[in-house]
Amino acid sequence: MAACTTLDPMTMADADGRAAHDFSHVVASHRPQIFRFLLASTRDVDLAETLTQECFLKAHRNWSSFRGESTAMTWLMRIAINLQKDHWRNRRMQFWRQTRTNAVDLDEASEWLPSGESSQEQRLLAQERVSQVWHAVDGLSERQRTVFLLRFVEELELSEIAQTTGLSEGTVKAHLSRALARVRGELGGKR
Amino acid sequence: MSWRRFTNRAEEPVDIDALDPAMRQALGDFKASVHAWSDAVFSQPRTVREVVVRRSWRLAVGWGLTAVLLGSTLSAGLYEHHHAQVLAQLAAQRALEKQHQLATQHAQEMAQQEEDLFASVDKDVSREVPSAMEPLAQLTDDDETQ
Numbered sequence: 001m002a003a004c005t006t007l008d009p010m011t012m013a014d015a016d017g018r019a020a021h022d023f024s025h026v027v028a029s030h031r032p033q034i035f036r037f038l039l040a041s042t043r044d045v046d047l048a049e050t051l052t053q054e055c056f057l058k059a060h061r062n063w064s065s066f067r068g069e070s071t072a073m074t075w076l077m078r079i080a081i082n083l084q085k086d087h088w089r090n091r092r093m094q095f096w097r098q099t100r101t102n103a104v105d106l107d108e109a110s111e112w113l114p115s116g117e118s119s120q121e122q123r124l125l126a127q128e129r130v131s132q133v134w135h136a137v138d139g140l141s142e143r144q145r146t147v148f149l150l151r152f153v154e155e156l157e158l159s160e161i162a163q164t165t166g167l168s169e170g171t172v173k174a175h176l177s178r179a180l181a182r183v184r185g186e187l188g189g190k191r
Numbered sequence: 192m193s194w195r196r197f198t199n200r201a202e203e204p205v206d207i208d209a210l211d212p213a214m215r216q217a218l219g220d221f222k223a224s225v226h227a228w229s230d231a232v233f234s235q236p237r238t239v240r241e242v243v244v245r246r247s248w249r250l251a252v253g254w255g256l257t258a259v260l261l262g263s264t265l266s267a268g269l270y271e272h273h274h275a276q277v278l279a280q281l282a283a284q285r286a287l288e289k290q291h292q293l294a295t296q297h298a299q300e301m302a303q304q305e306e307d308l309f310a311s312v313d314k315d316v317s318r319e320v321p322s323a324m325e326p327l328a329q330l331t332d333d334d335e336t337q
Contacts, residue, residue, distance in 0.1 A: 036229035045232050112228035113220075126220045133221040152207065152218050153225050176205040180214070187217055 023063050026072045027056055033073065033154060034080050040149050041084055044103040051087065055080045070163050077154075077164045081146060088142070106134040129187070136186035140179050147172055148179040 034055055038048040058079050059066075066075060110131035113123055137145055146165060150156045158176075162169045204210060207218060 032229065032233055035233055036225060039229050039232065040225045048232075109228065110224065112224045112231065114223045114227045126224075129217040129220045130224040133217055151205065153222050155222075158205070173205050180205065180210075183217065184214060187213060 023060060026059075026076070030073055030076050031056065034076055037077065037149060037154055038080055038084065040153055041145065042103060043106075043109050047087070047103075051080065051083050054083050058083070071160075074160055074163050077150070077156075078166075081165065085142070106138060107131060109134055132186045133183055136179075136183040139186075140182060143167075144175045144179045144182075147175040148183075151176055 031052065035048055035052045038051045038055075039045065042048055042051070055076060059076055066072070110127055113126055113130070118126070137148060140148060143165070147161055147167075150161045150164060151158075156164065158169050158172055161167075161172045165172065167175075207215060210218070
């Protein structure tokens with residue numbers, strides 16, 4: 001009995017230490033991806049950073065309740081999507097507040113391209129294509145945009161997207177189809 | 192199959208490999224662009240806290256200045272009001288004093304006039320009324336001459 005009482009705090013401390021280590025590993029490996037998704041969703045660097053911090057803060061608070069039924073990535077992405085929804089809902093409710101955001105415009109967002117060995121002409125064409133996709137994404141509904149970005153930027157599987165968004169795979173497919181049709185229309189319309 | 196794929200929007204293929212090259216290229220460029228943007232921002236040093244601090248510092252200075260301005264305006268207003276009240280009191284006091292002085296002066300003048308009047312009346316009366324013994328004295332003088 002005495003051994004038990006001396007052992008229990010040690011095992012609890014060990015467990016806490018292990019959990020903290022696991023969580024810091026999760027933060028290090030998934031933070032860039034969460035930030036990227038939020039940046040693409042909002043086009044606002046400050047907001048994306050704030051929401052990413054809130055996401056990991058919330059995840060840290062609930063880390064002990066994470067059962068591992070889904071992957072850490074799916075779980076974190078679900079938190080991020082809910083935070084983003086809450087943010088826009090609160091913003092809509094607070095209509096008397098300043099409505100200006102720090103979101104960059106579509107053309108500015110399109111200027112980012114990976115530094116490769118492509119020619120100037122190829123870069124300009126790529127920039128034009130990126131701009132067209134951004135315009136299409138801007139016209140999507142919130143859910144369609146989320147599904148589209150998870151699929152074509154984060155490259156999640158349909159099942160993972162379904163798990164993350166809480167939608168059925170069929171609904172995810174339907175949203176993706178509509179989003180792609182819109183992108184196709186934008187690409188076709190500008191030619 | 193291809194007719195259905197491109198006419199019914201719900202039938203759009205969701206797998207990137209099943210898409211036509213133009214769409215694949217556009218989506219690939221888009222993904223690369225978002226990754227490049229995110230990586231560039233993510234690798235930059237974080238300045239959010241500094242900005243927040245600066246903003247809060249500016250806000251505090253702004254509020255402070257506003258409070259000082261408001262305070263000084265109120266103080267100036269109150270001082271002006273108080274000063275006007277003091278001036279009005281002084282003016283009223285001076286007016287009262289002047290009125291009192293005028294009344295005193297008027298009373299003095301009236302008293303002087305009255306005194307002068309009495310003096311002139313006394314003088315006139317003493318000249319006009321003959322002395323009771325004068326005819327007798329005149330008779331005495333006449334006798335002596337004769």
